Amino acid sequence: MTSTPDRHARTALPIPDRPAPGLTTYDAKDPETTYPPIEPLRPPAGAPNVLIVLLDDVGFGASSAFGGPCRTPTAERLAAGGLSYNRFHTTALCAPTRAALLSGRNHHSVGMGSITETATAAPGNSSLRPNTKAPLAMTLKLNGYATAQFGKCHEVPVWQSSPMGPFDAWPSAGGGFEKFYGFIGGENNQWDPALYDGTTPIEPPATPDEGYHLTEDLADRACNWMRQQKALMPDKPFFVYFAPGATHAPHHVPPQWPERYRGQFDDGWDALRERTLARQKELGVVPEDAQLTERHSEITAWDDMPDDLKPVLARQMEVYAGFLEHTDHQVGRLIDTVEQLGVLDNTLIYYIVGDNGASAEGTMNGAFNEMANFNGMAALETTEFLRGKLDEFGSPTSYNHYSVGWAWAMCTPFQWTKQVASHWGGTRNGTIVHWPAGITERGGLRSQFTHVIDVAPTILEAAGLPEPTTVNGVQQSPIEGTSMLYSFTDSDAPERHDLQYFEMFGNRGVYHRGWSAVTKHRTPWNMMGPPPPPFGDDVWELYDGTNDYSQADNLAAKMPEKLAHLQRLWLIEATKYTVLPLDDRTAERIDPGLAGRPTLLHGSxxxxxxxxxxxxxxxxxxxxxxxxxxxxxxxxxxxxxxxxxxxxxxxxxxxxxxxxxxxxxxxxxxxxxxxxxxxxxxxxxxxxxxxxxxxxxxxxxxxxxxxxxxxxxxxxxxxxxxxxxxxxxxxxxxxxxxxxxxxxxxxxxxxxxxxxxxxxxxxxxxxxxxxxxxxxxxxxxxxxxxxx
Known part of the structure; x- marks a missing residue:
């Protein structure tokens, strides 16, 4: 960083225009006529470019960079040149993680306690980000960064998602991104997506028959935008947020990619978990004494699945593995572009391998068309039907998802999956940070507790930018994350983010100085069974993270006082960050009138x-x-x-x-x-x-x-x-x-x-x-x- 003082007062954004007083001449030809030259706004000298890559529905145990079976050479390349974080956490669900990432605040603090479709009038679940919590992209743009988002945006309230907006929550309007190319919603057809350029709906530039694929298109757009930005404004740093929507279902991928995995999953998910843990220990991304957590009764053992269905199940995992490798390859194109532009050394890259744990929303049998499951018509997808579609999984004629068993295996060595905010299977995601100008160690491992809300303050500190106190005339509440910059140069530095709550639809937990207390309130794929118990009847578990990396040894019965202490901490944090009231209702949250959220339509x-x-x-x-x-x-x-x-x-x-x-x-x-x-x-x-x-x-x-x-x-x-x-x-x-x-x-x-x-x-x-x-x-x- 340069020692030249920054002339801007950057805590108030936009930076106020304050012309210096002085002599004003009558005639511009007067020799005493002088004005300072106009200088385009730039961040402090030395501020890095920033690239955030956020994948979708990838569990900790999926990527090869973290011991998984899906080859991710780009992630491995960045890890070899940077740092791998094996205790990085998300919120257990898509929209909440993204809202937290882009604001530096807990998801309830920005109104995204759950999903936009179940928003209520409660502040923590309204799906409305308060204007007292400006997004990171806005802060960077108002400090002179070029900003662009490519891919998925699922943070738009449902009543604002029509072509008429309002667009306050859309990336290129209220979100602070000057460029947005992608889709609004939770998932999209990779072969035939519904796309927006800014707020304007557009058609894909090609068809599947012509070789179109959404992730490839997004990578094309991102690479072209970075090239143009550096060609026209080489002295201006960029902030690029690349969120492709892969590997969320449907698992769509060109056929050559799954073929690389033919036969590799024929022995099932139980055996795969054992192999994955062995690789994780070999790589050192989990401690040598990490235990493989037990399979819960809600998850069927591979040996107990019907033999005539197993070829279909194995194919589902082959397709998913190919999808993840294909996605990583597209990320590699972005990295190659940054390197070709000569700015890799001073580009801070976050590669967050998943916005939550792997998705267990495909039922035990998986699906060729997940809409069958959504409509309660999964019986139409008989074993005979699925076997007849074996070669079409991943193709434009499919809308496929894999089995719960594979999702569980992709979260090795932890318990549970996406949606389960209580356990690490839902919230721990492998994350890689690469920044040669700011990180001297190559291939290092960091085990300090970190969370997705830590990314924003890290970027601000790396750029030499203060946290704004006002944005667009509105006083800002403090960022709630903790900068990770301290850990970049010291693997043994004591962790600074030592207290964090978790909650999603009643699944909840708290982390404090190595310990975690958790309770699972409901199972993601069992939505039609008996209602969950009263919150007061939930059974809490206690884990010592210092000696038990994977939450395998429940100490609740042995240490009730420690458990009670952590439960009180959870309640205090929940009160502080508007988590309360806890809400596991169904009818009231689905009905907009009862939930208290607006609806676009009225009448018949x-x-x-x-x-x-x-x-x-x-x-x-x-x-x-x-x-x-x-x-x-x-x-x-x-x-x-x-x-x-x-x-x-x-x-x-x-x-x-x-x-x-x-x-x-x-x-x-x-x-x-x-x-x-x-x-x-x-x-x-x-x-x-x-x-x-x-x-x-x-x-x-x-x-x-x-x-x-x-x-x-x-x-x-x-x-x-x-x-x-x-x-x-x-x-x-x-x-x-x-x-x-x-x-x-x-x-x-x-x-x-x-x-x-x-x-x-x-x-x-x-x-x-x-x-x-x-x-x-x-x-x-x-x-x-x-x-x-």
Whole structure:
């Protein structure tokens, strides 16, 4: 760092413009006319570039850099040139971890105590970041950094996620990023994603047949942006946040990558855990005395799984391993670009291998189309069906997820998985820090306790920037994380972040000076069983982390006073950071009115206009488990019409009203497995008129069928039958479009390119019947959780 004093007062952002008083001449030609030259805003001299890579749903025991079976040479390369942290922690779930990372505050402090879909009016769970806690990107931008985010953003409140915003929580509006290219939501189709450039929805630049893949696209964009930034502003440091959404389900990857793992997982997850722990000890990323925690009864032993299903299960893991290696390869392209630009030495790189533990949301059997699980229709995916799809896992025709058993193995050597904030399986993620200008040791290991909220203060300290006291005129609350910079140069330095609470849907714990007290309140994949016990009846466990790295030896019965002390600490921290009230409700959190969060839609009728698109399921009336009518006011040219009038969902489930060969059609697609089509028996008349599709739900429960009638004005022109429907959700990423269809298509009768309606649409209206059949709130919560 240079010793030249910084002339800016950087605690108030934006930095106030304060022109120096002095002589003002009348004539610019006066010899005494002088002004200091205009200087672009820059951070203090020597401030590093910053690159944060955050992977999705990767457990501690997955990456080869931390002893796992999935080859990650880029992570290994960075670890060899930097530091590996084997006690770095996240929050156990996607959106909360990201909100904490980007603010330097605990997730409840920034309103993200859980997921946006279950937000309540309680401050810790509102999904609204207070303006007293400005994001890191905003702080860096207002100090002269160039800022860009590529990939996943799941921190937008659900009622603000439509194309009309408001955009306060979107990365390139209120988030402080000058550039955003990626997607809004929990997951996305890697082959056919719903993308945004800033706040503008766009189509992918190519198709799967042309070799498109989302992670590769994101890497292309990030590399190009860094090259351009250094070409035009070489003296200005950048902050790049690369969050690809991989390896969240669906596990989509080009076929050559899984082939590298053919046959390597045939002996199952129990054997894999043993091999992984041995490698972890060999690498030294876990202590030699670390124990392999026992398998809980909720997880089936590999030997007890059906033999005829095992080839499918093994293939699921091969695909996942290929997906992670492919993702690491794309990260390697970013690192190569930074090196080629000549700025690798002074670029502070965080490679955080997972935003939580591995995802156990795929059930014990896994899934070819996870929407089947979400809709309570997993029985459709029989063993025979899954074996028939063996070679399609990971391809554009799949929407796949792996078994709970593999998720558990990816969290070796710990207990539990994603969502379980109590145990390290849910919250411990391998993390690598690389910064040659600031870290002299190569290949070092750091075991100080660290947390995702520590990243922001570390970056500020490395850049020589103070924590702001005001941002945009709003007084800021203190950052709650602890800078990790002290550990960069001293492996034996006493840890400074020695107290940390954890909580997610009642799963909770606390860490204090080597000790942890934890209690698991609910199991992630058992959402439909009996309700969890009262919080006061939860059984707490006690672990001595100094001598028990993996939380294998429960000391609660032997040391009740120590346990009670830590329980009190948890309560104090929970009170301090607005964790309370604890909330494990289902009906109240799923229903916006009861939860106290706004909703975009009201009433039983919705009017839509041509060109409207990329409308998430939260932005469109819910037509499931009830009768509904679609009416459209259209004009048909003299030579007839074709194309989509309105479509919701896509290849893996949805419905569409469209015209083919000048005949009105309706298709209901159940999970990509069953398609029910109704076609008019007469051509559309020329000119302006109304067409209508009416679906009369059978009733008698959820997911039932119904009768279809098609109308030209008052005349009935077609009858059809839908034998089954999807009761819960069509898609995690597909949308509703008027006059065309984006993403994958509901019907094979058209493609995205040929979907645009060739007549004219004046409006489309959806009207709901009054025969809705209620969905169990626990089931709605299960679906919401599984999409994170």
């Amino acid at each position: 009728s919705q009017l839509l206009y041509p060109g409207m698109g990329r409308l998430s399921e939260n932005s469109v009336l819910n037509i499931k488990n009830k009768s509904f009518t679609v009416t459209a006011d259209i004009e048909v040219p003299a030579d007839g019409a074709g194309g989509v009038i309105i479509a919701q969902g896509g290849r893996f489930g949805g419905w569409t009203v469209y015209v083919r060969d000048n005949r009105l059609r309706f298709v209901y697609n159940v999970l990509g497995i069953r398609h029910f089509a109704t076609s008019a028996d007469a051509d559309l008349p020329v000119g302006r008129h109304q067409i209508k599709m009416h679906f009369a739900y059978d009733g008698g429960g959820l997911g039932k069928g119904g009768d279809v009638t098609l109308h030209h004005g008052d005349a009935v022109v077609g009858h059809g039958r839908v034998e089954a429907t999807q009761p819960m959700v069509f898609s995690a990423d597909e949308t509703t479009d008027v006059g065309y269809e984006s993403g994958t298509t509901v019907s094979a009768d058209y493609t995205t390119a040929t979907s645009r309606f060739t007549g004219r649409i004046h409006w489309v209206r959806i009207d709901l019947g009054d025969d809705e059949h209620d969905v169990d709130p626990q089931e709605r919560l299960r679906v919401a959780m599984a999409r994170q």
